[in-house]
Amino acid sequence: MNKPTIQQKTITKSHPHPKPKSTKDHDQNLLESLGYQQNFRRDFGLWSTFCVSFTVLGLLPSFASTMNVGLAYAGTAGMIWGWLIAMVPIQCVAASMAELCSAMPTSGGLYYASAVLAPEGYGPIASWLTGWTNWVSQMTNSPSINYSLASMILALVTLLKPTYESKPWQIFLLTSLLTLLQSFISAMSTRTVARFNAYGSVFNVASLITVLVIILTKSERRDVETGVSLGRFSSTKKVWGEIHNGTEFPDGIAIMMSFVSVIWTMSGYDSAMHISEECTNADLASPRAIVMTSTVGGLIGWVLQAVVAYTIVDIDKVLDSPLGQPWASYLLQILPESLTVFILVLTICCGFSMGQGAMVAASRVSYAYARDECYGPWISRIVKVVHPKTQTPVNAIWFNMIVGLGLSLLILGGDTAISAIFSIGAISSFVGFAIPIALRVWFLPKGIFKRGRWHLGRMSRPIGTLGVAFVILMLPIMCFPAQRGHDLTPALMNWTSIVYGGWMMLISIWWMINARYWFKGPKI
Template identity: 55%
Template sequence: MATPRRSVADEPVTSVLPGGDVPYDATGGGGGEYSADDEVLAALGYKSEFKREFSLFTTFCVSFAVLGLLPSFASTLYYGMGYAGTAGGIVKEKKKKKEKEKEKSKLTTCLGMTWGWIVAMIGIQCVAMSMAELCSSMPTSGGLYYASAVLAPPGYGPFAAWITGWSNWLAQVTAAPSVNYGISAMILAACSIQNPSYTPTNYQTFLLTVFIMILHAIMSSLPTKWLAQINSAGSTFNFVALIIVIILIPAGTDRPARGLPRFTPSSEVWGTIYEGTSFPHGVSVLMSFIGVIWTMSGYDSPFHLAEECSNANVASPRAIVLTSATGGLFGWFLQLVVAYTVVDIASVLESDLGQPFAAYLMQCLPQKTVLAILSLTIIAGFSMGQGCMIAASRVTFAYARDDCFPLSRYWKKVNETTRTPVNAVWFNCFIGILCLLLIFGGELAVGALFSIGAIAAFIAFTTPIFIRVFFVGSRFRAGPWNLGRYSVPIGVVACAFVLLMVPILCFPSVTGEELTPATMNWTVVVYGGPMFLATLWWFVSARKWFKGPKVNIEHLMLGREGNVVSGVVAGDGVEEGVVGGGDKKNGSASASVDKEVVVDGEVKG
């Protein structure tokens, strides 16, 4: 009995296979049948290498764990307060110049922590929805990198993939170190609260952070099923801890016992702002968005887990949007809690505890309550760091699969026992530990880990969205989850928001004579340096051998004659390497061609 023909010509996926045909194994078991997910993935040019043991809920759990709203907020509180703080929020650089301004420390909260969060979330949600639409069309571990290659104009796919891939990898590989640094700072701050005579050193912070990195690497090397269960538990704890903290702070505040009103008046919370930088108020508020952007990063994780998710082209985009929306809403609630209860931002920023969130809690809560909240935040942060390690390993695996890295043959190997990319996990762990050496450079140096995460992620997120909106337009072949007629307008808002924020996130907090090497914003160096080297590498060497996402499945095109040799079909075939172009048959922006061959990143007749 002949094997039934399988086709994805009607599937809403961007296919690299001529006519949308799906390859099959004529000698394999199951009659060469593909599951719905495997069929979609095969149409994208890849064979299924992972077990699909993630569901919508477990994918959301990993994504929400990576988002880590509570620990992320706690780790980046400095930016929301320091860049657009209250009348009492005197940043360190201005302390000596305007010492008398401490008298204005009268319960005034900041515009950046109320309206600012809402404004930032509009832009971030547009980015998330546009990304989700791409994920539905192209649910692969390569994610944004794959989408950039497929959607780019002919001949530019490899370069678009190269820039997107390296920017996304920089965001991913610095995520776990920055999260774990924040956890270590909170742990040591808790020790200082218990023992006021103890002051943490950089060396102790470094060693503790490295220890946590190694624990996460071990956990991230486990089988997919175990990872799904661990992250489900971690994400559940994250959400429960967040709710507890949002309720516990206003309920347990002891501000009245300190001679203060229980809460800051709403007129001050919603209508005042302190000039926390040398720039105008509006720019200061925009600069404070770094805390929102870094806190909200992580919603791309479902994209990278798509090859391990069941019903991926629907479940994964839903998980992206659900993560962003849930995180944005509850993050705003947490911002309001802080805005209504903070006492003196200057003291928070300058505290010897070395952790602004812990210093803030000490201003408005009893010590035992402070330690309880810190404990919840630390556990939630541990789960977040582990989720970041998982997501980063999948990105590294996907890029190594296409030989983006030196020694890629090792990093793309899937462990035969766990069926997970263990080598990629430990490669990222090693790079992350090297990044942690920035701890010895001081607060501004290690703070670059947070800035680079915000900018690198934003650029990677938006590059394929920009190409889709301004170069592909109505020719885009959407997946089952899509934005319909609102797709282009939402994509335009997303791109505009990122174009506005990227340069602003590189601004220093001071200008003029106060701007010194010690007070400058090193983000442009820490991010721009590696990206400059990656771009230089492209023009010097990589453009000659890097052809973009590769097809790693041997094609046997149904209804076509030809011998399969190293994944290339003689005659009407497809060779490794894809770029964007138009599908003449479907009128879509895809790498699908009809009676054409993709060779060296170019479509040839």
């Protein structure tokens, strides 16, 4: 790696600042050279930054929430091959993002990078579109996690008390309670939040290992109808080779549709970029945390997928269980009820930690956008306030909480309404990832980009190109419904294209008729 040098407000390789006397000077001077003052305490290091990012990834609760997607589209083959194939370009996206983070470690993250890397005169609109696609991802992330968490808690209640049947208003109240608790934790000091997420990350890993050990050693696979023992594991030929196509598309498309669960699970590693202004040695620690999160998460996530694929008994009964939770239904197929309850409790605890980490990352995004008056002068003036005691963006946290509670009201409208909103999380996050990477590898002349201390060298453009190409390929795939023609109903419809497309259309109209006259982009 190169010796530390201080970045300029431009992206050219000229006139570096003098070598800093300390890491603190380096971080502060680097941030000031990017156009911003140091307002946060830098209490995060590499480990705690990784912990926040890995906690937001939330492998166990993420898998539990999206298990129905991978299984329903292509069965065990989709889980095995889908994860393996998709992880290669997803790692490319993460590595390219880490390179940008090292060059520009700000809370604005990809929004800031788009403004810097866009062709002359296009910085404001590039950052506007990137910012708002990333914003809607961040705003729906924590509420969707809490909605899934609330549904899982009530499914556990149903498991313990079969006569109980949850109501939408109960799910809404529980989702709101979880959101409030996570908001209060996120509003604490940076050091407290860092510790909480460190503990949460360790608990996540410990829980994952515990779950894997229990499934591998205690599972008893029996035919659901006859009770005949099926052996501890399915055959490798069946797991890897049999596509359980639950769609009306060809098998190849069904496998690609199963990538959605991988994309949704692996969409949290940008959190390290958003808390970089609170991290020491940020231009090294933050990009390393991004790569660590994507690598460790990818490996452990595939192991979890493989273990479930080898032990599941009846895919259709898992998906159609009256519990409404495929993860719980799967566990009941192979484990005693007591162990199922234990694993569900672990999953719920991990989910709470995941939601809290997502709340932290989202608040930094809201703060960064308010700092540049993305919300207009009135709202931005309130949201960008940093609490003098905790030195955290408390107002941004309360702002996000209000938005999250507002979105959660759609729970009262039924599964179709709330699923339509929360379905856009994966596509909006990866579009936000891809825009600045595409600007970097396709539109910026060679030799202009000033790399940070963590970079990809000569492989920067090929890796970035593969990552962006994957996102472009997946855009229509992520909008496909499982059913077509007469079989398609509002409940089975994939509303991603309508909701996300409608959102970006509104943002574009706002830009054309109003925002382009006052929004100048981030300070660069």
